[in-house]
Amino acid sequence: MTKITHFNPEDKFHAFLKTCGDTEYTTGPLNGENIAIKDNISTKGIETTCGSRILTGYIPPYDAHVITLLKKAGAAIVGKTNMDEFGMGTTTENSAFGPTLNPSNPDHVPGGSSGGSAAAVAAGIVPFALGSDTGGSIRCPASFCGITGLKPSYGRVSRYGLIAYANSLEQIGPMAKDVKSVSRLMEIITEYDPRDPTMINKPYHCRCDGELNGISVGVPEEFFGKGVDPSVASVVWNAIKWFEGEGAEIITCRMPSVEYALAAYYVTCTCEASSNLARFDGVRYGPGASLKLSWHDSFSERRTEGFGTEVKRRIMLGTFALSSGYYGKYYAKAQIARENVKNDCMRIFKDVDLIIGPTMPVVAFKLGEISDPLQMYLTDILTVPANLAGLPAISIPCGKVDGLPVGLQIIGKPFEDERVVETAYCYEQGG
Amino acid sequence: MSRGGKLVNMIIGLEVHCQLDTKSKLFCGCSTDYRDDGPNTHSCPICSGLPGSLPSINKKAVEYAIRVAKSLKCEICEESEFSRKNYFYPDLPKGFQITQYDHPLALKGILTIDDDEGLEKIVRITRIHLEEDPGRLVHKGGVDRPKYTLVDYNRSGIPLIEIVTEPDLRSPQEARRYLQKLRATLEYLSVFDSEKEGSLRVDANISIEGSERVEVKNITSYKGVEKALTFEYTRQKNALRRGQKIIRETRHFVEGRGVTTSSRSKEMEQDYRYFPEPDLLPLRVKEWSEKISLPELPDARRERFIEQYSCSPIHAKTLTGDLKVAEFYEKVAKINPVLCATWVADTLLGELYYRNMSVQAVPHERFIELIAILDAGKITEKSAVEVLRNLLDQIKDSGICESPNECIVRLNLGKTGGDAITKAVGEVISEQKTAIKDLKNGKKGAMNFLVGQVMKKIRGRGDPQEINLLLEQALSPGDE
Ligand SMILES: [Zn+2]
Numbered sequence: 001m002t003k004i005t006h007f008n009p010e011d012k013f014h015a016f017l018k019t020c021g022d023t024e025y026t027t028g029p030l031n032g033e034n035i036a037i038k039d040n041i042s043t044k045g046i047e048t049t050c051g052s053r054i055l056t057g058y059i060p061p062y063d064a065h066v067i068t069l070l071k072k073a074g075a076a077i078v079g080k081t082n083m084d085e086f087g088m089g090t091t092t093e094n095s096a097f098g099p100t101l102n103p104s105n106p107d108h109v110p111g112g113s114s115g116g117s118a119a120a121v122a123a124g125i126v127p128f129a130l131g132s133d134t135g136g137s138i139r140c141p142a143s144f145c146g147i148t149g150l151k152p153s154y155g156r157v158s159r160y161g162l163i164a165y166a167n168s169l170e171q172i173g174p175m176a177k178d179v180k181s182v183s184r185l186m187e188i189i190t191e192y193d194p195r196d197p198t199m200i201n202k203p204y205h206c207r208c209d210g211e212l213n214g215i216s217v218g219v220p221e222e223f224f225g226k227g228v229d230p231s232v233a234s235v236v237w238n239a240i241k242w243f244e245g246e247g248a249e250i251i252t253c254r255m256p257s258v259e260y261a262l263a264a265y266y267v268t269c270t271c272e273a274s275s276n277l278a279r280f281d282g283v284r285y286g287p288g289a290s291l292k293l294s295w296h297d298s299f300s301e302r303r304t305e306g307f308g309t310e311v312k313r314r315i316m317l318g319t320f321a322l323s324s325g326y327y328g329k330y331y332a333k334a335q336i337a338r339e340n341v342k343n344d345c346m347r348i349f350k351d352v353d354l355i356i357g358p359t360m361p362v363v364a365f366k367l368g369e370i371s372d373p374l375q376m377y378l379t380d381i382l383t384v385p386a387n388l389a390g391l392p393a394i395s396i397p398c399g400k401v402d403g404l405p406v407g408l409q410i411i412g413k414p415f416e417d418e419r420v421v422e423t424a425y426c427y428e429q430g431g
Numbered sequence: 432m433s434r435g436g437k438l439v440n441m442i443i444g445l446e447v448h449c450q451l452d453t454k455s456k457l458f459c460g461c462s463t464d465y466r467d468d469g470p471n472t473h474s475c476p477i478c479s480g481l482p483g484s485l486p487s488i489n490k491k492a493v494e495y496a497i498r499v500a501k502s503l504k505c506e507i508c509e510e511s512e513f514s515r516k517n518y519f520y521p522d523l524p525k526g527f528q529i530t531q532y533d534h535p536l537a538l539k540g541i542l543t544i545d546d547d548e549g550l551e552k553i554v555r556i557t558r559i560h561l562e563e564d565p566g567r568l569v570h571k572g573g574v575d576r577p578k579y580t581l582v583d584y585n586r587s588g589i590p591l592i593e594i595v596t597e598p599d600l601r602s603p604q605e606a607r608r609y610l611q612k613l614r615a616t617l618e619y620l621s622v623f624d625s626e627k628e629g630s631l632r633v634d635a636n637i638s639i640e641g642s643e644r645v646e647v648k649n650i651t652s653y654k655g656v657e658k659a660l661t662f663e664y665t666r667q668k669n670a671l672r673r674g675q676k677i678i679r680e681t682r683h684f685v686e687g688r689g690v691t692t693s694s695r696s697k698e699m700e701q702d703y704r705y706f707p708e709p710d711l712l713p714l715r716v717k718e719w720s721e722k723i724s725l726p727e728l729p730d731a732r733r734e735r736f737i738e739q740y741s742c743s744p745i746h747a748k749t750l751t752g753d754l755k756v757a758e759f760y761e762k763v764a765k766i767n768p769v770l771c772a773t774w775v776a777d778t779l780l781g782e783l784y785y786r787n788m789s790v791q792a793v794p795h796e797r798f799i800e801l802i803a804i805l806d807a808g809k810i811t812e813k814s815a816v817e818v819l820r821n822l823l824d825q826i827k828d829s830g831i832c833e834s835p836n837e838c839i840v841r842l843n844l845g846k847t848g849g850d851a852i853t854k855a856v857g858e859v860i861s862e863q864k865t866a867i868k869d870l871k872n873g874k875k876g877a878m879n880f881l882v883g884q885v886m887k888k889i890r891g892r893g894d895p896q897e898i899n900l901l902l903e904q905a906l907s908p909g910d911e
Contacts, residue, residue: 041483042483055482058482060476060481060482061481062476064483159483159485160484161483162483163483164482166709167709167710168709194487195485195487196485196487197485197487197488197710197711197712198709198712271706272709274517274704275517275527275706278517278526278527279525281519281521281526284524291579295519295520295521296519319704322517322704322705322706323702323704324704327704327705327706331706
């Protein structure tokens with residue numbers, strides 16, 4: 001049975017790049033619930049641009065695995081949300097189609113790169129959204145907009161159809177107002193897909209019954225170190241105190257590899273991106289290449305015009321880091337640092353069930369506030385460890401500073417997404 | 432090119448790319464059987480590199496590659512990993528090729544061939560790896576100044592195996608024999624179809640001892656390898672004679688003209704920025720290889736032919752040098768295997784080559800019938816060759832042929848019976864008094880003349896040896 005929902009919202013915060021108007025849906029557990037999809041997830045017949053000019057007019061001929069699953073579950077795919085171009089950014093200001101605004105305060109950014117999805121949920125336009133998280137791109141905007149967003153364990157959700165930015169780091173994940181909704185989406189999108197060789201077949205099931213069951217929680221000192229806004233830190237500590245009050249054991253610990261995490265992250269993601277984005281050469285997508293020029297000149301022209309500044313910066317960085325003579329210095333070293341982060345996490349997880357801290361060291365910036373890319377990269381410091389180590393991590397609202405939401409980050413052991421969600425649910429209900 | 436007579440030593444190493452004959456492509460489910468179909472009819476999001484698509488490894492292709500590595504006695508690596516080779520070209524839909532770099536499938540193998548003196552020679556294999564074929568460009572209006580170019584992704588993602596040798600080859604002929612042996616091996620393994628257009632591509636490194644090496648690309652046939660290398664050898668040798676230096680460069684082989692041409696020398700050294708393919712997991716190939724068994728290979732089959740069918744070593748080598756020939760021989764070697772070996776190796780292959788036909792076109796029952804008739808002495812060898820030629824011409828024309836018996840009757844090639852020969856012998860003895868006198872006086876050639884006279888009477892349809900015997904008997908004085 002196919003039904004039709006009509007979707008034509010007032011989009012004050014520019015959350016959407018495209019809304020679908022009349023959308024068909026079928027019967028299923030989600031039964032006509034509207035869902036917004038980040039614009040880097042392929043949707044058959046719906047333009048998918050990754051927030052980039054270079055993909056203008058690209059209409060995928062196939063659905064990403066998660067889209068197939070959502071349709072099967074009766075969801076209505078109502079629109080594609082704004083994002084930093086190809087996921088490269090922390091504010092959604094790097095979209096080629098203009099920034100998204102934070103519904104909590106439109107003078108501020110919604111976070112990124114899944115800023116459109118977060119804003120659409122926070123503004124109440126849709127109950128559900130999908131984002132993708134390469135170094136915090138679900139959790140950062142969830143934190144800035146005051147909603148819940150989960151980055152699943154690496155390999156828990158099929159990446160088939162997710163337009164790759166950094167394959168070894170990223171996952172598609174659910175974003176919603178509350179933990180139960182996030183959990184509902186997880187039950188649907190974790191269905192196994194043999195087309196993603198990095199996926200593990202592990203069906204998701206979470207009771208969400210509000211039992212903390214005497215967990216122990218690790219709090220790395222580094223998560224409250226330099227660069228973390230003290231008022232954000234204090235809101236997060238209050239949340240941690242709540243867990244203590246509920247009988248959780250709180251153990252402060254050290255995670256010294258955090259020092260290298262950002263470097264490892266930026267080298268890895270730029271290297272992978274430089275290769276992933278090579279296919280956008282004007283031969284098949286976006287405005288056509290000039291027929292008067294040679295191959296290389298026309299590729300160069302298309303890419304110069306089609307990519308934004310941040311994307312070009314990262315392509316150049318990655319190209320450089322992979323060059324002969326530099327590979328060992330950068331890419332290979334980054335992989336060692338990445339192993340160290342993983343080992344650090346696994347060492348901590350010998351003593352604790354979860355790691356807790358702030359999602360972001362700050363609350364949402366003002367639009368245009370940060371123009372120095374390095375200063376911007378530093379704000380990813382607390383979210384990238386989970387990507388480097390492939391761990392499940394959720395951000396849930398835990399208070400406000402100056403009227404802007406603060407996110408609490410809960411990180412779990414590999415493939416213990418359910419425990420992360422369960423714990424977040426307990427906090428949401430009681431905290 | 433030995434040091435003695437010739438000027439210099441030639442050093443050749445080959446990089447051979449073969450398409451593995453799997454049903455589907457290396458990383459997607461598209462069928463590999465695209466040759467009769469229109470452009471881009473065998474493509475999907477994966478092999479056309481659409482954003483968001485992910486590769487999944489075709490296990491059959493890995494198994495095929497392991498078979499090859501095992502048959503070349505390679506060291507199979509514990510873990511093998513795919514890497515991305517990054518470069519821009521319009522036939523490369525992802526902007527990178529998924530190949531193998533520092534963790535190939537296998538290292539250090541060998542292949543035995545004959546050198547130019549006919550002695551056994553070991554060619555060392557450096558490495559074997561798996562990779563995907565790029566798409567194909569179709570230039571409209573000539574390669575040099577095309578009006579426009581179209582891209583066909585049917586070929587994109589076809590599994591390729593790259594087999595690299597050490598610089599162990601010493602002549603264009605050795606290089607050709609290496610390729611033939613390699614092809615035979617791959618066909619014995621059922622992993623390669625040499626008859627598919629474009630299924631083999633060779634890059635050759637060639638240098639003259641003491642000089643820089645030149646890479647010749649774009650060789651696409653077995654004969655082409657010998658031609659390209661011979662041309663390149665002559666070019667380099669002449670340049671050295673004129674006192675010029677050989678520059679290190681990449682040259683392209685122009686098959687039609689049989690020459691190599693310099694690629695633009697300003698072309699920079701490419702930096703492919705290899706790094707591990709993050710979408711594919713490493714393959715535990717060593718473990719895998721232990722579960723894979725090999726069929727009989729050319730060398731083993733050759734030994735068996737000598738043993739089982741009493742073939743001569745030369746015949747055994749010819750018969751086993753091509754899987755289809757070996758299989759044909761085993762089907763027809765029913766009556767007189769030695770006679771069959773001669774007939775397949777010496778007669779049939781030559782006649783087929785002359786007609787540019789494959790042994791697969793020959794119905795083996797017909798061939799067996801022909802050999803049986805010959806073996807029973809019902810026709811002469813000469814007539815049998817005539818029958819065979821007739822049958823092959825019919826097959827070439829219409830795909831089918833009459834039976835050897837029908838052919839013999841139609842052409843009246845049946846051997847003349849014993850009575851007729853005896854009668855003819857008697858007649859010749861009474862007619863050729865002079866020749867018989869010559870014979871008795873020991874004049875050489877008289878016997879041949881007499882045999883010829885008998886043959887003339889029976890219109891060539893007799894066995895010369897038999898006639899010889901009859902004549903000797905008839906002329907031997909006073910014996911019983
Ligand atoms: Zn395909």
